[in-house]
Amino acid sequence: MAELSLIDISKSFGGRQVLENVSFSVSDAEFVSIVGPSGSGKSTLFHLIGGLLEPDNGDIYLDDKRVNGKRGAISYMPQSPSLLPWRTVLENVMLGGEIIGDKNPSEAINMMAKAGLAGYEDAYPDQLSGGMKQRAAFIRSMLSPQPLMCLDEPFSALDEFTRLDMQQWLLSMWEEHRRSILFVTHNIEEALFLSDRVIVLSSGPALVKADYTIPFTRPRKESMVLSHDFLEWKKTIYQELRVMT
Template sequence: MVHLNVRNISQSFDEQKILKQINFSIDQGEFVSILGPSGSGKSTLFRIIGGIESPTSGDIILNDESIKNQPGSVSYTPQSPSLFPWRSVLDNVLLGQEIQGKRDRNTALQMIERAGLADYADAYPHELSGGMKQRVSFIRSVLSPQPLILLDEPFSALDEFTRTDMQQWLLSMWEEHKRSIIFVTHNIEEALFLSDRIIVLSNRPTSVQREITIPFKRPRNEDLLLSNDFLEFKKEIYKEMRASHLPS
């Protein structure tokens, strides 16, 4: 089981306050997106949850234990795929397991095949497109033993159609394995399509402005993007985020 508590997280750099009293929780099997304007500190918050950066104050609790300043407690995928250029696709996928002393080659090959990369298992990162590299990163995250996956704007560099294909692929992988996922994005449509819940962040100093439960049934497909209900939710969230940009 997974239960993550982000408790009163604040962060400042050179006396400039970036994050202010961030609080939220994630439960087993949830897909939760963190949505906020550019520069609101989304990636900073992710690095804190991932144990890569230390907060000015607050704590990160995973299953009743603090994981603050403990990298490796969750699976963290930054914006770039971060594949090792000297390792093949298969060896990159197995990296998280190897760190834990495991190597499930057969399962890795099955997931590589499902991702449409069967012909690239022995290829190297420089031989892959951007979408292919992202798929390799996702497979590595799913195969890693950590109970929670953090994905930091993984589709931001992809064109619209590739992005939609990757979103659907990610959902199919998540629905099969039911890992808990926190997904950072500034794209309202992407957050709506993927998530069970959306956490909307304010402008700096950043706090949780609103939490929104998404009612759309699963599995989801591309038709949802053009439905009236989807567009109404998109308008609502847009207005919420727009309000945070207006001068007080």
């Protein structure tokens, strides 16, 4: 179980206000995406939730426990896969469990097979394609013990077709395991395709401009992105962002 609540979070750097009274929640097993203009504080939010930074004001709760400034409460996947080059792929994906003394090679191998990485257990990261590295990084997050996953634009460096494949794969894994996910992206289509809710942040200082519940049924199909309803939702969020630029 993982329920996240941010209450009136504010943060500034060198006198520049980055976040101002930001409040939102992520329910258990919910997939929530955050979109906003560049520099709107999306990554800063992750650093606050992960305990790398402390808010100037406000509180962060995970399962009703205040986690301001506390590290280790979330599983984090950055834009770069950040695989350790001297470790095999299997050793990389088991890293989270290894840190807490709870390695499970059979589960890791099983998840790698589902991710199309069977046969790469003993390979090293430089032998993988970009999409394969992202799959390995996601499995590492899935195998970490923390119930909340924060994904910071994990597919931004991939080409369009690989990105779509990764989105569909991510959804298949999420629907099987139902972890709570907070996902940052600049891509409106990606947010709509993946999410139960989409939160729109304003630009400098960031506050929650809109919080949309996305009505599309699951499982999501690729053809959905060309439907009239999908394009209308994309237009709505685009216009919300457009007025801030």
